[in-house]
Amino acid sequence: MSDQLIELENVSKSFGGVKAVQNVTLQIDAGGIVALVGPNGAGKSTLFDLMTGVQKLDSGRRSLFGQDMTRAPSHRFAAAGMARTFQKVRLFESMTVLDNVVVGGLLTSHSVPAAESAALEALGRLGLADRASSMTSELTLIDRKRLEMARALAANPRILLLDEVMTGLTPQEVEDAIALIQDLVDSGVTVLLVEHLLKVVMRISRRVLVLEQGQLIADGTPKEVQADPRVIEAYIGAAHGEEDDNAAH
Amino acid sequence: MSFIKKHSTVFWGIVVFAVAATLPLWLLTGSYLQGLGVAAIVAASLSVAWNLVGGYGGRLSFGHAAFFGLGGYTSSLLFVHFNVSPWAGALAGMLVAGIVAIILGSITTHLQGIYFTLVTFVFSLLLMNLARYATGLTGGDVGLSIPLEQPSFAIMQFRGQTIWYYLALAMLFIFMVVAWLIVRSPFGYRLRATKDDVDVARALGVKAEKVKLEVFTLSAMMVAFAGTFLAQYELFIDPGSAFGMDRSVEMALGAIFGGAGTLWGPVVGGVAIVLFGEGARVWLEDSFTGADIIVYGAILIAVALWLPGGLASLATMVRDAIFGKRKRKGDQASLSDATESNGGAHHE
Amino acid sequence: MELLAQTLITGILLGGVYGLIAMGLSLAFGVMRIVNFAHGALVAIGMYAVIALYRADVNPFVSLALMVPIGLLFGALLQGSLLNWVTGKSELRQLLLTLGFGMVVQAVLQALFTPGQVGLTGFAWGSQLVQVGPLYLKPAHLVGFVIAIVIAIAFALLLRYSALGRQMRATVDDAEIAESSGVRSKYIYILAMGIGTAIAMIAGGVLVTYRPAIPTIGNEFLLIAFVAVVLGGLRNIIGAFVGGLIAGVMQQLTAAFVSPALQDVGLFALFILVLIFKPAGLFSRKGETV
Numbered sequence: 001m002s003d004q005l006i007e008l009e010n011v012s013k014s015f016g017g018v019k020a021v022q023n024v025t026l027q028i029d030a031g032g033i034v035a036l037v038g039p040n041g042a043g044k045s046t047l048f049d050l051m052t053g054v055q056k057l058d059s060g061r062r063s064l065f066g067q068d069m070t071r072a073p074s075h076r077f078a079a080a081g082m083a084r085t086f087q088k089v090r091l092f093e094s095m096t097v098l099d100n101v102v103v104g105g106l107l108t109s110h111s112v113p114a115a116e117s118a119a120l121e122a123l124g125r126l127g128l129a130d131r132a133s134s135m136t137s138e139l140t141l142i143d144r145k146r147l148e149m150a151r152a153l154a155a156n157p158r159i160l161l162l163d164e165v166m167t168g169l170t171p172q173e174v175e176d177a178i179a180l181i182q183d184l185v186d187s188g189v190t191v192l193l194v195e196h197l198l199k200v201v202m203r204i205s206r207r208v209l210v211l212e213q214g215q216l217i218a219d220g221t222p223k224e225v226q227a228d229p230r231v232i233e234a235y236i237g238a239a240h241g242e243e244d245d246n247a248a249h
Numbered sequence: 250m251s252f253i254k255k256h257s258t259v260f261w262g263i264v265v266f267a268v269a270a271t272l273p274l275w276l277l278t279g280s281y282l283q284g285l286g287v288a289a290i291v292a293a294s295l296s297v298a299w300n301l302v303g304g305y306g307g308r309l310s311f312g313h314a315a316f317f318g319l320g321g322y323t324s325s326l327l328f329v330h331f332n333v334s335p336w337a338g339a340l341a342g343m344l345v346a347g348i349v350a351i352i353l354g355s356i357t358t359h360l361q362g363i364y365f366t367l368v369t370f371v372f373s374l375l376l377m378n379l380a381r382y383a384t385g386l387t388g389g390d391v392g393l394s395i396p397l398e399q400p401s402f403a404i405m406q407f408r409g410q411t412i413w414y415y416l417a418l419a420m421l422f423i424f425m426v427v428a429w430l431i432v433r434s435p436f437g438y439r440l441r442a443t444k445d446d447v448d449v450a451r452a453l454g455v456k457a458e459k460v461k462l463e464v465f466t467l468s469a470m471m472v473a474f475a476g477t478f479l480a481q482y483e484l485f486i487d488p489g490s491a492f493g494m495d496r497s498v499e500m501a502l503g504a505i506f507g508g509a510g511t512l513w514g515p516v517v518g519g520v521a522i523v524l525f526g527e528g529a530r531v532w533l534e535d536s537f538t539g540a541d542i543i544v545y546g547a548i549l550i551a552v553a554l555w556l557p558g559g560l561a562s563l564a565t566m567v568r569d570a571i572f573g574k575r576k577r578k579g580d581q582a583s584l585s586d587a588t589e590s591n592g593g594a595h596h597e
Numbered sequence: 598m599e600l601l602a603q604t605l606i607t608g609i610l611l612g613g614v615y616g617l618i619a620m621g622l623s624l625a626f627g628v629m630r631i632v633n634f635a636h637g638a639l640v641a642i643g644m645y646a647v648i649a650l651y652r653a654d655v656n657p658f659v660s661l662a663l664m665v666p667i668g669l670l671f672g673a674l675l676q677g678s679l680l681n682w683v684t685g686k687s688e689l690r691q692l693l694l695t696l697g698f699g700m701v702v703q704a705v706l707q708a709l710f711t712p713g714q715v716g717l718t719g720f721a722w723g724s725q726l727v728q729v730g731p732l733y734l735k736p737a738h739l740v741g742f743v744i745a746i747v748i749a750i751a752f753a754l755l756l757r758y759s760a761l762g763r764q765m766r767a768t769v770d771d772a773e774i775a776e777s778s779g780v781r782s783k784y785i786y787i788l789a790m791g792i793g794t795a796i797a798m799i800a801g802g803v804l805v806t807y808r809p810a811i812p813t814i815g816n817e818f819l820l821i822a823f824v825a826v827v828l829g830g831l832r833n834i835i836g837a838f839v840g841g842l843i844a845g846v847m848q849q850l851t852a853a854f855v856s857p858a859l860q861d862v863g864l865f866a867l868f869i870l871v872l873i874f875k876p877a878g879l880f881s882r883k884g885e886t887v
Contacts, residue, residue, distance in 0.1 A: 054452060078454035092445035094510065103442045106435045107454040115435070155453060309689060356873050362688055363632050367823055368872050374820065375865040382858040494816060498696065505693065539712065539812070543704040549697025553690045554682055 003030045004066060005159050005190055006051055011060030012214075013046055020046040022214040023060075028192065030158075032185055035201040036194045038211035039234055044194045045087055047211060048163055051192075052084050053077040065158070078107060083157035085148045087164050087194075091136045097147055098123065098132040104154035115154070122154040125180070142173055149180070159190045166197055178204055202226060210234070258429065258512065266422055273411055283410035285527060290417040291479060293519030296503030297424045298471035301431065303501055304509035306464050307444030308361075311497050312369030313472055315353075315376050316346040318491035320473025321480035322380065325393055328404070335405035339477040346473030347466050354465040358458045370497070377492035392487025395480065405481045413482055420478060421516070424471055428512060431464075440464055441510075472500070502545065506552055508561025517560055522548065603732050604853040605846060610738040612845020613745035616838035617800040618818055619825035620749060621793035623837035626826065627769035628789040629676075629684050631691050635699035637819030639794050643668070643801025644810040645706055651717050657806050661744065664798040672794025673787045684786060699815060707812040716809030724807075741803035748799060749838050752792070756834065765789055769832055820861070821848075824868040830878025839880070 006028040013021045020043045028034055036044050049055035050062065053074035061070045064080050083104070092100050101122055105115030123129045126146040131139070139147060145165055152160055162181075166174050178200065181191055195201045201208065202222040210218035210225055212234040218225045225231055269290075277286045295317070303309050323345045324338025333341070357368050381390045388394075400406040407413055431437045442450035443457045451457050480486040490496060499522065507518020525548065526541035533540035556563060618640055625633045643664055650660040676684075679698065683690045722737040756762035764785055804818075825844045829836025844864055851863035871879060 052452060054448060074448075074451040075454050075456050078452055084452055086449070090446050090449045092442050092449070094445050095441060099438065099441075103438050103450070103455070104453050106438055110435070112433060112435060112438070115438075151453070309692070360872065360876065363692075364872055364876055366692070367827070368869055371820065371823070371865045371868050375862055375869075378859060378862045378865070382856065382862075505689075539704040539707040542700050542707075546697040546700030546704060549693045549700065550679075551697075553692075553694035553697060557687065557690050557693075 007063045009061045012058045024216045030190050032206040033191045035205040035208045042211040043214040081158035083152035083155045084161035089144045101151045101154045104151035107155040118154045122150040126150040161192045163194050280410045283414050287413050287417045289520040289523040290421050292523045293516040294421045294424050295500045296515035296519035298468050299500040300504040300515040301468045309366045310369040311366050312373035313500050314496035315373035316469035316472045317476040319346045320476030321486045324477040325480045342473045342477050343470040346469045350466040350469035354462045377488045380488035395484040508559030511561040514561040604849045608846035608849035610742040612842035613742040615845050616841025617745045619822045619837035619841040621796040622822040623826045623834045624793040627832050629786050634695040637815030638699040638702035639797040640801040640818045641815040643798030644805040647802040647805050661802045668795025668798040669791040672791035676787045676790035703812050714809040714811050737806040
């Protein structure tokens with residue numbers, strides 16, 4: 001089906017003896033915003049890594065846009081039209097702002113000038129066009145996040161995975177981010193978000209997946225999920241841990 | 250946007266090479282100075298080639314001499330035993346080096362940092378030992394002399410230093426063009442992305458393993474050509490100077506001293522090292538031998554302590570001090586030059 | 598068969614000393630995360646120091662005892678005044694600094710002595726063969742091996758049972774955690790470097806009792822040390838000693854059964870193979886990443 005983007009079937013992943021993700025099965029279709037939430041340590045970033053090919057599966061199958069990607073390396077995921085940001089912003093520190101985004105642009109443009117055009121456009125959308133020739137070390141945190149986003153956008157993805165982009169942003173910056181994400185969705189990109197800010201997430205997503213200790217415990221509309229007793233329990237139980245963690249952010 | 254600013258690399262490049270071409274006429278007169286010029290230009294060329302892997306690629310190879318020796322010995326043996334023209338021999342040498350690079354590169358592609366450095370280091374010494382051992386083939390430790398015949402272009406032998414100077418300059422020019430084209434190409438962006446953060450690069454569709462292997466092979470072939478050049482220039486090749494640690498370190502040092510990951514850094518660094526080394530040798534000749542080793546050691550220590558970004562980072566510091574850090578507006582014209590931004594800072 | 602036994606024994610005897618050198622290198626890497634390209638030069642300093650003392654009529658084996666304080670001091674100074682600037686910094690800087698220092702040492706040795714070989718002329722223990730059972734051995738080999746083993750065991754005990762050893766091991770396992778639990782890194786580094794240097798210099802002193810020195814000899818031992826350390830696993834100090842033994846045996850086997858000129862080739866090939874297939878060392882647990 002052309003509408004089906006990501007499919008995970010019974011995937012698991014362990015590190016050392018710890019089961020980060022256990023037997024997760026899900027399907028993500030095109031359109032709108034899908035959120036992945038859960039208490040800290042639930043395995044959200046690992047699940048992202050499995051969805052994007054950054055980590056290999058211990059067991060199970062995965063596919064992207066209908067193609068089996070169980071054993072595929074991450075560059076094939078990118079080539080197929082998937083882009084992502086990372087929890088801790090990772091930029092190419094030896095390159096300028098523009099060059100960072102050009103790398104993203106080269107995924108779909110085949111020459112540097114074409115990639116530069118795409119890059120400048122992406123930078124424009126994120127309000128960074130006038131910093132194009134700055135070095136990444138000169139940017140503030142919010143600008144670094146914007147740069148990472150611009151780089152992902154320049155790749156013209158069909159699906160964009162954002163790993164905790166809103167952490168560390170002021171309320172105004174959060175609203176700006178939401179507006180940008182809505183823009184993207186309107187232009188046809190499906191967005192998958194990992195977020196801690198539950199209120200925001202419930203407000204903007206059409207569908208919410210809840211992960212706890214590596215297992216998918218809920219999957220539905222925001223209303224359904226918020227009322228789910230298992231979800232409530234998972235969050236109360238982890239509430240203290242989350243407070244400490246938010247402070248650390 | 251002025252024409253010069255838009256194409257500044259090309260403009261200054263042409264100026265530099267034009268000036269360099271005139272040097273034998275007024276500055277580098279006589280065979281000693283011209284010989285020094287040849288040495289400096291060859292060192293610069295080797296550093297430019299090394300820089301593709303070590304600077305832009307970010308993988309410190311301490312064994313590039315392996316390819317230098319493979320190039321030099323291939324062409325020399327073909328000439329001495331089969332009368333093959335060194336030009337063809339150079340191509341053969343590049344082919345041999347390329348194949349070896351593909352094999353070595355493939356099996357070491359997963360190695361990072363110091364492990365890669367150690368393998369390349371040891372590999373070159375392994376070849377050195379083999380070359381010393383195969384006395385029947387290579388003349389062993391004593392080395393292989395290339396018989397001087399009637400100098401002609403066909404056999405890559407020339408009378409006097411001047412032609413060699415221009416040949417070396419041509420080689421450097423070609424190497425620089427290759428480097429310049431690579432940096433501005435999609436391949437160059439992918440290479441630098443791989444250097445900075447390989448996982449993120451992959452997440453953006455870069456085939457990191459392929460990129461690493463390709464640049465390694467290209468660099469090896471370039472270095473192999475220079476190996477043939479030097480063997481013909483000196484009419485001699487021996488395992489120690491061809492495959493030895495000194496050769497590998499020199500190549501790396503030239504690029505690092507000048508500024509690894511920059512376009513002109515290796516040129517400046519390579520030339521500087523030859524000049525410093527020769528200066529030390531001449532100055533301390535009567536006091537003790539091994540003066541150039543002390544110079545290299547001192548340069549290494551100085552770079553490590555104070556200037557890991559090389560002379561290029563020094564130039565940036567000076568420029569910023571004089572002109573202040575400019576945040577240039579996003580003008581498109583100068584963006585193509587932004588690709589030469591200093592990559593040395595990443596090593597921190 | 599006798600040749601095999603002879604070769605194996607010689608390999609082990611030499612390997613013990615190589616293992617000693619490797620332990621010093623592994624210590625620097627484990628504790629300070631420094632890849633010390635000057636380690637071979639430290640061995641060379643030991644060799645030349647013993648030669649100099651020999652010329653002043655000091656018995657080489659007595660000199661070895663002197664290497665302890667000299668080595669500790671020299672290593673401590675080296676770390677405190679030079680290496681600490683790059684400890685914790687990028688690998689490139691460490692590599693360049695130690696490589697440069699090694700070259701300077703080489704040039705200084707060349708200036709103080711000669712570019713050629715110098716040895717302990719007239720030192721019988723290093724040149725004459727003594728028959729032990731069916732085998733022929735050089736006394737110096739044997740004594741050297743015993744010294745190497747003693748020091749290795751002493752060092753292993755130090756690592757395992759002393760407070761200092763515990764602190765060093767803690768830093769090897771995780772520098773950050775060690776720091777936060779009260780291990781004073783800077784002093785540990787200085788001590789570790791001092792010990793590593795002393796070990797290297799003693800090894801050098803032992804080696805010179807049966808082979809001549811040349812200013813560039815440091816490179817040879819640096820290589821063997823790298824091979825041994827990689828074989829044993831980069832963080833495994835005792836493993837490095839075992840790696841040294843393996844290196845010694847490998848070297849002698851190649852020399853005896855293939856060709857003396859190729860004695861290092863076998864070693865290098867083994868080194869490369871290990872790095873490709875088991876980069877964490879021959880004794881690493883499965884899945885241990887580099």
